Amino acid sequence: GAVVSQHPSRVICKSGTSVKIECRSLDFQATTMFWYRQFPKQSLMLMATSNEGSKATYEQGVEKDKFLINHASLTLSTLTVTSAHPEDSSFYICSASQGTEAFFGQGTRLTVV
Amino acid sequence: DAKTTQPPSMDCAEGRAANLPCNHSTISGNEYVYWYRQIHSQGPQYIIHGLKNNETNEMASLIITEDRKSSTLILPHATLRDTAVYYCIAGSNNAGGTSYGKLTFGQGTILTVHP
Numbered sequence: 001g002a003v004v005s006q007h008p009s010r011v012i013c014k015s016g017t018s019v020k021i022e023c024r025s026l027d028f029q030a031t032t033m034f035w036y037r038q039f040p041k042q043s044l045m046l047m048a049t050s051n052e053g054s055k056a057t058y059e060q061g062v063e064k065d066k067f068l069i070n071h072a073s074l075t076l077s078t079l080t081v082t083s084a085h086p087e088d089s090s091f092y093i094c095s096a097s098q099g100t101e102a103f104f105g106q107g108t109r110l111t112v113v
Numbered sequence: 114d115a116k117t118t119q120p121p122s123m124d125c126a127e128g129r130a131a132n133l134p135c136n137h138s139t140i141s142g143n144e145y146v147y148w149y150r151q152i153h154s155q156g157p158q159y160i161i162h163g164l165k166n167n168e169t170n171e172m173a174s175l176i177i178t179e180d181r182k183s184s185t186l187i188l189p190h191a192t193l194r195d196t197a198v199y200y201c202i203a204g205s206n207n208a209g210g211t212s213y214g215k216l217t218f219g220q221g222t223i224l225t226v227h228p
Contacts, residue, residue: 006156034214043200044157044218093156097214100145102204104156 002028002098006105013084013112020080021108023094029074030096035067038091038107050077050094084112115140115203122223125195131188133222135201138182144205146177147216148186150197150224157200157218160186191226198223 003026013019023033031052036044048069049057056069066088068080077096081088093107118136125131137146145164149157161168161175163184168175174187188195200221 004156032214034216036218043220046215046217049215091154095157095214095216101159101162102147102214102216103159104149107154107156109154 002026002096002101002103004094004096004103004105006092006094006108008108009106010109011111013110015085015112016083018080018082019084019110020078021092021094021110023077023079023096023105025075025096025098025103028096028098030077030098031074033071033077033094033096034102035069035077035079036093036095038093044093047079050079052077081110084110086112088112115144117201117203117219119199119201119219119222121220122225125188125191125224125226127193127226127228128190131186131191131195131224131226133186133188133199133201133224134183135186136183137201137203140181140203141205144203146175146181146184147200147202147204148173148175149200149202149216150195151200151221152197158197160199191224193226193228196224196226 005024007022033050035047038044047062050069050071052071058064071077095104147162148160151157163175177184198221
């Protein structure tokens, strides 16, 4: 299947700083990518839909000014957690679809201290 | 996306077939049934998907009932490495577009394969 790569896989940052997470489709182009968040012992929750060349679409309750999404090319979407706080600590996962299949990155474990 | 219902947990002996059920009684005609699994602290791994017909690949088989209201994922010879959370998702294309990535995850089934 297609490969989606996330970087970094793990990051620790200080409260108040910003963190950027990259999501790349390695062997295919993706006009749309998706960002999910997963808290411990919970399921994945969709945060936003990232559209190449246009604004992202955010799910209800997700602050667009806090979670900045940029999808500048057909193979790269970035999620920036701005002014991170401990409650933003979570597992962030991106996905991209090829045809009718969706493939996920390996996830990024964010810890805000 | 249609809501799916799965048992919270299941056990299976190593080497035996694991049959994971999923109910999706409100599934609409253009919604596919997707199966993913997630091993601890990793991103979900695609397993298989189907629309109406049964499907088989190198990982598993997917059996969809004729009325499409339920399906079963079959791992023919479960191994210890198949221990994971298995998610059944009914999903369609994104707002009429061509992207099938917007998936609504439920709580899934925790499959434990034991020796």
